[in-house]
Amino acid sequence: xxxxxxxxxxxxxxxxxxxxxxxxxxxxxxxxxxxxxxxxxxxxxxxxxxxxxxxxxxxxxxxxxxxxxxxxxxxxxxxxxxxxxxxxxxxxxxxxxxxxxxxxxxxxxxxxxxxxxxxxxxxxxxxxxxxxxxxxxxxxxxxxxxxxxxxxxxxxxxxxxxxxxxxxxxxxxxxxxxxxxxxxxxxxxxxxxxxxxxxxxx
Ligand SMILES: [Fe+2]
Numbered sequence: 001x002x003x004x005x006x007x008x009x010x011x012x013x014x015x016x017x018x019x020x021x022x023x024x025x026x027x028x029x030x031x032x033x034x035x036x037x038x039x040x041x042x043x044x045x046x047x048x049x050x051x052x053x054x055x056x057x058x059x060x061x062x063x064x065x066x067x068x069x070x071x072x073x074x075x076x077x078x079x080x081x082x083x084x085x086x087x088x089x090x091x092x093x094x095x096x097x098x099x100x101x102x103x104x105x106x107x108x109x110x111x112x113x114x115x116x117x118x119x120x121x122x123x124x125x126x127x128x129x130x131x132x133x134x135x136x137x138x139x140x141x142x143x144x145x146x147x148x149x150x151x152x153x154x155x156x157x158x159x160x161x162x163x164x165x166x167x168x169x170x171x172x173x174x175x176x177x178x179x180x181x182x183x184x185x186x187x188x189x190x191x192x193x194x195x196x197x198x199x200x201x202x
Contacts, residue, residue, distance in 0.1 A: 006080045007020075007077070007078070007079055007080045008075075008077065008078040008079075008080070008197075009076075009077055010075050010076055010077065010078075010196060010197065011054075011055070011058065011076040011077065013053065015050075015053045016053070016076060016077055016086070019043060019047060019086075020077055020084070020086065022040075022043050023040055023043065023084070023167065024084070026039045026040050026043075027040075027084075027169075033105040033145055033169075034143070034145055036105075037105065037106070037107055037143035037145065038143075040107060040167070041107070041141075044107050044109060044141060044165075044167060045109075045139070045141070047109075047165060048109045048110070048111055048138065048139050048141060048165060049139060054076075054088065054111065054163070057074075058074040058076065058088045058090075058163075059088065059090055059112065059161065059163045060072055060090060060161075061090050061091075061092045061095075061161060062090070062195045066173075066190070066191060066192045066193040067097055067098065067100075067192050068098065069091070069092065069095035069096060069097070070092045070095055071089065071090065071091050071092070071095060071097060072088075072089070072090040072195045073087055073088075073089050073090075073173050073192050073193065073194050073195060074087055074088045074089075074090065074194065074195050074196055075087045075173060075194040075196055075197045076088060078171060078197070082170065082171040082174075083169055083170070084167075084168075084169055085166070085167075085168055085170070085171055085172055085173070086165070086166070086167050087165075087166050087168075087172065087173065087194065088111070088163055088164070088165055088166075089163070089164045089165075089166060090161050090162070090163050091113075091115070091154060091155070091156040091161060091162045091164075092156060092161045093113075093156050093158060093159050093160060093161060093162075094155075094156060095155070095156055096153055096154065096155035096156070097153055097154050097155075098153065098179040098180070098190075099118075099120060099128065099151060099152070099153045099179065099180040099181075099182055100151070100152070100153070100177065100178065100179050100180070100190075100192075101146070101150045101151045101177050101178050101180075102144055102146070102150055102168060102170075102172055102177065103146060103150070103170060103172075103175060103177050104144070104146065104168045104169045104170035104172060104175075105143070105144055105145050105146060105168070105169055106143070106144055106166065106167045106168035106169050107141055107142070107143055107144070107166075107167045107168075108141060108142060108144060108164060108165070108166050108167075108168075109139070109140060109141025109142070109164060109165050110136045110137065110138050110139065110140050110141065110162065110163075110164050110165075111138060111163040111164060111165050112138060112160070112161070112162060112163040113138070113156055113157075113158035113160050113161055113162030113163060114135065114136060114137055114138075114156070114157045114158040114162065115135075115136045115154045115155060115156055115157060115158075115162045115164070116133065116134070116135055116136070116154070116155050116157050117133070117134050117135075117136055117152055117153070117154045117155075118130055118132070118133045118152060118153045118154075119131055119132040119133070119134075119149055119151070119152045120151040120152060120153075120180070121151065122151065122180075122185060125185075126185045126186075126187075127185045128151070128180055128181075128182060128185040135157070136154075136164075141165075144168070151180065172192070173191070173192050173193050173194040173197070173199065174191060174193070174194075174199035174200065175191070176189050176190070176191055176202075177189070177190065177191070177192075178190065
């Protein structure tokens with residue numbers, strides 16, 4: 001039985017271990033999340049550019065998805081203290097996520113396929129406003145630095161599924177976060193879960 005303090009390398013390869021070690025060393029030296037994200041960029045770009053390291057099973061959708069739309073969220077690494085995760089988000093062609101937040105800073109980048117991303121901001125009355133829309137191609141990535149850019153929706157525009165990589169500083173699949181109604185801005189708590197790892201009971 002794994003202890004809570006144990007790191008979990010679900011995809012346990014030298015490449016993933018080296019990536020995580022490098023990220024941790026960078027975060028330890030950085031003065032702020034923004035500085036850490038900047039310093040991790042070259043390493044993250046290398047991961048997105050390498051077509052070999054992510055096994056096919058982590059690039060499949062999930063019919064039982066906690067996000068709906070057959071979306072698969074595959075955990076690849078989780079720190080024992082839950083302060084860092086690396087996971088793949090697989091969105092089938094034509095599917096889209098709900099509008100959602102992440103509640104953690106980190107980097108998100110596209111590995112396979114293409115996506116349209118819409119970014120939202122909430123005003124003081126809780127109303128959602130779409131502040132940006134952009135098309136993403138493989139290799140494109142961006143930093144999430146909440147509250148900036150933390151609320152978004154992605155839709156796969158390619159005929160094949162899209163796969164994006166998330167390096168975030170929480171246990172994103174297991175924390176309670178929010179899905180938002182586009183019209184009213186109403187926030188509904190949800191846990192997306194992971195395809196391959198159970199979350200603790202709610
Ligand atoms: Fe997201």
